[in-house]
Structures are given as C-alpha cells and as structure tokens.
Amino acid sequence: MMAAEELGTLLDTLCPMFVLVDDAERVGQVGSTLQKLRPDHPMAGRRFLDIFELLRPRSATEFPALLSTSGARLRLRFHDSPRTTFKGLVVPLPGQGVTVINLSFGISVLDAVRDYALTSADFSGTDLAIELLYLVEAKSAAMEASRSLNLRLQGAMLAAEEQAYTDTLTGLKNRRAMDHILGHLISTKSSFALMHLDLDFFKSVNDRLGHAAGDYVLQQAAKIMLQETRSDDTVARVGGDEFVLIFKGMTDRRKLNSIAGRLISQLCLPMKFDGSACGISASVGTALSTQFESPKAQDILHAADLALYAAKRNGRSCHRFYCEMSDTRQSG
Incomplete structure (x- = not known):
C-alpha cells in the first residue's frame, strides 16, 4: 500500500489539481495548483462539499452519492468568489480509504489563467x-x-x-474637393452660397518680384480667407489666383456682402515680402443655390463667374451678386 505522502507527491506530478478525500468526506491533500487558487485558505481538513458546490450530476447532492458516480464526469465550482467552474472525475482507491477527485478548468481555463496568474508550471506536462x-x-x-x-x-x-483633396501650396481644399462638396450639397438639397474670388494684380507681383513672392501672397490670402469664414465653410483654391468659398446654409445677402467686404478690405492691405510691398486687391462674385429651380454645380459656378466679371468691370476691389433675371445685368 502506498503511503499517503507518496501518493500525494505522485498525484501532484501527474495531476496538480487533484483532491484526496477520506471516508469522513474531509480533504486530506490537494494538488499544488488547486491550492494556489485559494492561497490564504488551506483546503486540507475541510469537508469537500463545504469547498465545492456540485452542479452535475444533479442527483449527487451528498458525498456518498458522489462516490457512486465513479468514472462519471462531474461539474462543480467554488462556493466562494471567484466562483471558478471545474470539470472533475471521481476515482475511489480500493484499500486506501481515500477517493481521488481530479479537477480541470475545461473551457474556463483562459479565465482561470487570468484570475489566478497561472503559468505553464501550474499544469501537468501532458x-x-x-x-x-x-x-x-x-x-x-x-x-x-x-x-x-x-x-x-x-x-x-x-x-x-x-x-x-488639398492644395499643397496653401493648405486649402482643391478643385477636386470643391467638386465633391458641391455634389454633396446639391444631392442633399442643402442651401448654400458660392463666392468666386479672384486676386487682382497678382500677375504683376509674380512678374516684378518673382514666384516666391507670388507663393507668399497666395499663402497670406489663404490665411485671410480662413480667418473670415466659419469652420464648416469651404475655402478652395481652384486656379492660380482664383478661389471658391462655399457657405453652407447661408443665403442672406447682407451677411454675404459683409463677408465679401471684409475679405476685400483685408486683401487690399499691402503684404511685405523681403522688404518689398506686394500690392493686390480682390474682386468677388456670389451666386446662391436658391436662385436655381434645379441647382447644378456647373450652373452655380458659371453664375458666380458672371458676377465676378461684373465686379471686375465695375473697377475691381468690389463684390457683386449674380442676377438670375439676366446674364448681362448684375445687382449690388
């Protein structure tokens, strides 16, 4: 007959989650891994069913009934928290006066590793x-x-x-982005205003001071336009010195005229580049989506162009609205 201590050592090597229960239904020895799950509460000496709650088979509510399930699979869990669930197998040892109950985590092994910080050393090698x-x-x-x-x-x-969708020089939206935004606004039947702004005398800055000066003027103009518009407005550079500003939900002519006036005033101020003054101005033409029964991007852009040309004919540095009654007359 194998001594209880030798038996415990052997079982701990083969199945470190074993429980040895004597005829008095008390725990004699437990595997090192199983005890690790309750390091502050030694299991030896306690009644088995005070530690574990039997879930399967339902008929085994007392330990003698549990012994009758020898070879059958068990399902049980701790009474206290965390209430880890186990699979088990009961094997009475004839002539030893003890019963071996071997436990495993089953599919809850991942939770157990997390809850108890287990490592590979806590499991049987097989x-x-x-x-x-x-x-x-x-x-x-x-x-x-x-x-x-x-x-x-x-x-x-x-x-x-x-x-x-970005103009690399100014950081503004480019024509591709403008087309995309216009298409979205029209498809969703949103009202908006489209402002076409052209920098007057920009070519003379390029010719007189060079392209570096021209690039500086474009960048400064972009900053001014961003400062004078809302965060959800669109400012796009669509040509060398041409810009389109789209104001979603804004069709109030007085507000739009005020914005255009501020833009013109700011852009007329001299810009210094390497000590030289870069004198430009701005002409602005505006069309409203509400001026069209069935708005189309090309029609609204064309209308803003006509308004811009009217502003240039009027002496530049001014703003004109598109007049829907005629392509040749503009109203201020």
Whole structure:
C-alpha cells in the first residue's frame, strides 16, 4: 500500500489539481495548483462539499452519492468568489480509504489563467491546456499585429485621401474637393452660397518680384480667407489666383456682402515680402443655390463667374451678386 505522502507527491506530478478525500468526506491533500487558487485558505481538513458546490450530476447532492458516480464526469465550482467552474472525475482507491477527485478548468481555463496568474508550471506536462494557452497567445499576438497594420493602412489611406483633396501650396481644399462638396450639397438639397474670388494684380507681383513672392501672397490670402469664414465653410483654391468659398446654409445677402467686404478690405492691405510691398486687391462674385429651380454645380459656378466679371468691370476691389433675371445685368 502506498503511503499517503507518496501518493500525494505522485498525484501532484501527474495531476496538480487533484483532491484526496477520506471516508469522513474531509480533504486530506490537494494538488499544488488547486491550492494556489485559494492561497490564504488551506483546503486540507475541510469537508469537500463545504469547498465545492456540485452542479452535475444533479442527483449527487451528498458525498456518498458522489462516490457512486465513479468514472462519471462531474461539474462543480467554488462556493466562494471567484466562483471558478471545474470539470472533475471521481476515482475511489480500493484499500486506501481515500477517493481521488481530479479537477480541470475545461473551457474556463483562459479565465482561470487570468484570475489566478497561472503559468505553464501550474499544469501537468501532458495537459492540453498548455497548447491551448500558446495558441491563444499566438492568436492574440497575430490579431494585435493585424490590428496595428490595419490602423497604419487606414491612417495612410486617410492621409492619401486628404492629400488628394488639398492644395499643397496653401493648405486649402482643391478643385477636386470643391467638386465633391458641391455634389454633396446639391444631392442633399442643402442651401448654400458660392463666392468666386479672384486676386487682382497678382500677375504683376509674380512678374516684378518673382514666384516666391507670388507663393507668399497666395499663402497670406489663404490665411485671410480662413480667418473670415466659419469652420464648416469651404475655402478652395481652384486656379492660380482664383478661389471658391462655399457657405453652407447661408443665403442672406447682407451677411454675404459683409463677408465679401471684409475679405476685400483685408486683401487690399499691402503684404511685405523681403522688404518689398506686394500690392493686390480682390474682386468677388456670389451666386446662391436658391436662385436655381434645379441647382447644378456647373450652373452655380458659371453664375458666380458672371458676377465676378461684373465686379471686375465695375473697377475691381468690389463684390457683386449674380442676377438670375439676366446674364448681362448684375445687382449690388
């Protein structure tokens, strides 16, 4: 007959979550891993059913009934928290006066590893839980790498898309972005105003002071336009010295005229580049989406162009609205 101490040592090597229960239904020895789950509450000496609650089979409510299930699978859990669930197998040892109940975590092994900070050393060398843990760890690492890659790809796509819609010199929207925004506003039947702004005398700045000065003027003009518009308005550079401003939800002529007046006043102020004055002004033409029964982007852009030409004919540095009654007359 094997001594109880030798039996416990053997079982701890083969199945470190075993419980030895004597005929008095008290725990004699427990596996090192099982005791690790309750480090401050030794299980030895306590009644088995004071520690564990039997879930399956339902008929086994007392320990003698549990012994009759020898070889059958059990399901049980701790009475106290965390109420970890176990699978079990009962094996009475003839002539030893004890019963071996071998436990395992089953599918709850991942939760158990998390709750109790278990490592591979806490499991039997033949326990498939080790392989499962490695697989889960590898899968988690792969998923994290995939997520990180997807985030980088998404960021690169967003950056590329942003670049495709941005004027690189001024940081404003470009014509492609303007077309997209106009299409969206029209498709959603949103009211808006479209302002076409042209820098007067810009060519003379380029010819007299060079392209670096011209680029500086364009950048300063872009800053002024951004300062005089709302965050949800659109400011786009659509040509060398041509800009389009779109004001969503704004069709009040007095407000639009006031904005155009501020833009013209700011852009008429001399800009200094390397000590030289860059004198420009601005002409502005505005069309409203509400002026068209069935608004189309090309029609609204054409109307704003006509209003801009009227402003230039009027001596520049001024603002004109498109007059829907005639393509040749403009009203201030």
